[in-house]
Amino acid sequence: MKEDHDVVLRLENLQVWFEVGAHLIRASSHVRAVDGVTLTIRRGETCAIVGESGCGKTTLGRTILRLLEPTGGRILYDGRDITHLGEKDLRWLRRKAQMIPQDPYSSLNPGYTIQRILEEPLAIHGVGDAAERSDLVLKALEEVKLEPPTQFARKYPHMLSGGQRQRVAVARATILKPELVVADEPVSMLDASVRISILQLLKELQEKHGIAFVYITHDLATAKYFSDRIAIMYAGHLAETAPVDSLMREPLHPYTNALMEALPDPDPDNRFRERLAIPGEPPSLVSPPSGCSFHPRCPIARAGWCDLETPELRELRPSHHVACHLAE
Amino acid sequence: MAMLEVKDLHLYYRTSRGPVKAVDGVSFNLEAGETLALVGESGCGKTSTASAVIRMLPRNVHRYDGSVTFDGNNIMSYSNEKFRQDVRWKGVSIVFQGAMNSLSPVLRVGYQVTEPLTVHSNMSREEARDFAREALKRVRLPDYIADRYPHELSGGMKQRVVIAMALVVNPKIVILDEPTSALDVMTQANIINLLKRLRRDAGLSYIFITHDLALASELADHVAIMYAGKIVEIGPSEDIFRDSKHPYAQRLLSGVPLLRGTQAPQSIPGAPPDLIHPPPGCRFRPRCPFAWEKCEKEPPLEWGSRKAACWLLGEGEARLGGIAA
Numbered sequence: 233m234k235e236d237h238d239v240v241l242r243l244e245n246l247q248v249w250f251e252v253g254a255h256l257i258r259a260s261s262h263v264r265a266v267d268g269v270t271l272t273i274r275r276g277e278t279c280a281i282v283g284e285s286g287c288g289k290t291t292l293g294r295t296i297l298r299l300l301e302p303t304g305g306r307i308l309y310d311g312r313d314i315t316h317l318g319e320k321d322l323r324w325l326r327r328k329a330q331m332i333p334q335d336p337y338s339s340l341n342p343g344y345t346i347q348r349i350l351e352e353p354l355a356i357h358g359v360g361d362a363a364e365r366s367d368l369v370l371k372a373l374e375e376v377k378l379e380p381p382t383q384f385a386r387k388y389p390h391m392l393s394g395g396q397r398q399r400v401a402v403a404r405a406t407i408l409k410p411e412l413v414v415a416d417e418p419v420s421m422l423d424a425s426v427r428i429s430i431l432q433l434l435k436e437l438q439e440k441h442g443i444a445f446v447y448i449t450h451d452l453a454t455a456k457y458f459s460d461r462i463a464i465m466y467a468g469h470l471a472e473t474a475p476v477d478s479l480m481r482e483p484l485h486p487y488t489n490a491l492m493e494a495l496p497d498p499d500p501d502n503r504f505r506e507r508l509a510i511p512g513e514p515p516s517l518v519s520p521p522s523g524c525s526f527h528p529r530c531p532i533a534r535a536g537w538c539d540l541e542t543p544e545l546r547e548l549r550p551s552h553h554v555a556c557h558l559a560e
Numbered sequence: 561m562a563m564l565e566v567k568d569l570h571l572y573y574r575t576s577r578g579p580v581k582a583v584d585g586v587s588f589n590l591e592a593g594e595t596l597a598l599v600g601e602s603g604c605g606k607t608s609t610a611s612a613v614i615r616m617l618p619r620n621v622h623r624y625d626g627s628v629t630f631d632g633n634n635i636m637s638y639s640n641e642k643f644r645q646d647v648r649w650k651g652v653s654i655v656f657q658g659a660m661n662s663l664s665p666v667l668r669v670g671y672q673v674t675e676p677l678t679v680h681s682n683m684s685r686e687e688a689r690d691f692a693r694e695a696l697k698r699v700r701l702p703d704y705i706a707d708r709y710p711h712e713l714s715g716g717m718k719q720r721v722v723i724a725m726a727l728v729v730n731p732k733i734v735i736l737d738e739p740t741s742a743l744d745v746m747t748q749a750n751i752i753n754l755l756k757r758l759r760r761d762a763g764l765s766y767i768f769i770t771h772d773l774a775l776a777s778e779l780a781d782h783v784a785i786m787y788a789g790k791i792v793e794i795g796p797s798e799d800i801f802r803d804s805k806h807p808y809a810q811r812l813l814s815g816v817p818l819l820r821g822t823q824a825p826q827s828i829p830g831a832p833p834d835l836i837h838p839p840p841g842c843r844f845r846p847r848c849p850f851a852w853e854k855c856e857k858e859p860p861l862e863w864g865s866r867k868a869a870c871w872l873l874g875e876g877e878a879r880l881g882g883i884a885a
Contacts, residue, residue, distance in 0.1 A: 284744040284745065284746060284747075285715075285744055393831065394602075395831075423601045423602050423771050424601075424771050424772055424773070424812075424815065424816070425601050425771075425812060425815050425827065425828050426601075426827075428815050428817070428825045428826065428827040429827035429828075429829075432827055450744060450745060451745075451817075452745075452819060453774075453816075453817040453818065453819045454817050456817065456819060457817050457824050457825060480819075490746065491745060491746070492819060493749075494745045494746050494748070494749035495745055495749075495774075495819050496774045496775060496777060496778050497774055497777075497816070497818045497819055497820050497821065498773045498774045498776070498777045498801050498813060498816055498818075499777050499801060500777055500780075500796075500797035500798045500800075500801045500802065502777045502778045503595070503756070503777065503778060503779055503780065503781065503797065506753045506756055506757075507749040507752065507753055507778070508749075509746055509749035509750045509753060510746060511750070513714050513716065513747075
């Protein structure tokens with residue numbers, strides 16, 4: 233394969249299955265949380281992974297960081313195969329790839345000061361001496377606009393608002409100057425008005441330090457403004473991947489279309505009409521439907537085709553891939 | 561006369577640092593069959609306003625007064641027992657935020673839906689059962705759901721169950737406190753469609769509490785924007801969404817990421833004030849780009865046909881033009 237120095241991470245046919253229900257008399261079955269995902273993340277770009285809960289997007293995010301070991305496929309970080317590396321061989325990755333978790337209320341140790349929370353990654357990776365580390369902590373706080381930093385460094389998480397806590401989580405994830413940050417629903421627990429300021433902060437840090445973000449979200453509207461590319465995920469598969477503009481102009485997968493239809497913009501006329509919403513729920517990942525996993529809810533599915541054959545991702549527009557038999 | 565008239569409602573909470581002015585002089589009307597959206601950031605007092613209307617108060621109440629007229633009756637003068645029997649649930653019911661996660665895990669769903677009937681209508685369990693099935697049908701859940709336990713249902717189904725609980729006694733007003741915030745986009749759209757149909761079929765009035773303006777526009781005939789315990793702007797949806805007057809309302813709107821627009825969302829710098837020591841005068845003043853001396857005095861809400869608590873609506877329009885230019 234040709235070397236591409238722009239690529240920071242490549243997933244090839246990634247598969248993460250969990251064994252469930254192993255029983256004395258019953259054979260085990262598998263939850264196919266991620267089932268054949270191929271995706272490339274470039275340096276300094278933001279790729280959003282958008283899908284409903286239970287579609288496997290969080291599992292995908294955790295596997296990218298090798299917090300989980302895949303059951304199939306390959307993960308290449310900087311061209312290096314990290315699919316099955318052990319924790320000892322992953323120490324270098326822990327420094328280069330970080331995570332911003334969803335819940336700012338449970339992800340910060342309540343018994344630690346902000347100073348200690350931010351110093352921990354520096355200490356673990358042996359960065360500088362105590363004085364230098366203190367200095368880096370203050371700089372990081374300044375960067376996430378928790379000012380004056382000396383004051384915030386002394387506080388405990390419970391003294392901060394949700395938005396401020398999430399800024400601490402951002403500082404913790406970026407203090408080691410990582411190349412890749414997986415942000416798993418980083419703003420979904422926050423107020424609408426605070427969300428935008430946190431996303432703007434991430435964008436700022438990205439421009440400054442060239443960080444690549446994987447932005448995991450269920451919110452297509454924020455993904456539109458804060459990412460370069462969007463991957464739509466459904467039932468463990470990627471349904472569509474495209475540059476933001478192309479996806480917004482012309483969603484090719486019926487599921488992407490349905491997601492867009494379901495999401496309102498503020499408009500007083502909305503109250504006079506019902507939203508087009510597809511019925512049903514996402515399928516079970518233990519026994520996913522045959523063929524295209526979306527076919528039982530799909531408004532345009534064709535019997536004898538969509539329920540039998542699994543669609544592959546096809547590039548139908550420049551860099552715009554879709555896994556649907558009927559898209560053209 | 562309006563179905564519900566709220567005038568100068570106050571609800572303060574007692575804390576060790578002093579009283580928290582969660583609801584500080586809130587007034588609004590709700591007509592029969594109409595929906596009012598209460599919109600604001602967390603901590604602005606929207607849920608407290610609902611608790612004050614339905615008189616479900618915590619123990620640390622410091623001040624609770626104002627006038628609430630429901631169907632022509634001054635319900636603030638009711639004793640707690642009379643309020644419980646005549647108003648709460650029968651007149652005004654509520655779908656609490658996160659209620660779907662408060663369903664009892666050990667009781668069948670159908671049994672839980674009968675609970676409001678046995679408590680508020682003194683009905684026997686047997687009589688109540690038919691009403692419960694009817695209520696489940698109204699929220700478009702199949703019959704057999706009544707015999708299921710909550711863990712057997714999806715999030716969207718559980719949310720339908722708590723909506724059924726709010727409807728089972730045929731209230732006139734339903735308070736919806738963030739009824740879809742924990743749900744996926746698609747489920748959310750389905751629930752909102754259901755709420756629209758229920759309103760149309762039963763002539764319900766809703767008080768819809770949310771921090772999401774896009775969602776508010778799905779149901780609201782009128783919108784009240786709350787900030788720091790007060791309503792800063794209130795009016796018909798068309799006025800608020802197309803031509804809001806209060807700088808806070810305007811900023812809240814420009815912070816919404818639009819799926820169908822191109823304008824990038826803007827954040828509002830600063831944070832809401834402490835409700836123990838709110839700033840005197842206009843409470844948005846410390847964050848407002850247009851603030852001037854006059855804002856140290858509290859602005860009136862009413863200016864002719866528009867209701868926005870901002871001095872810019874008086875002499876200020878000219879001033880605003882000056883700043884824009």
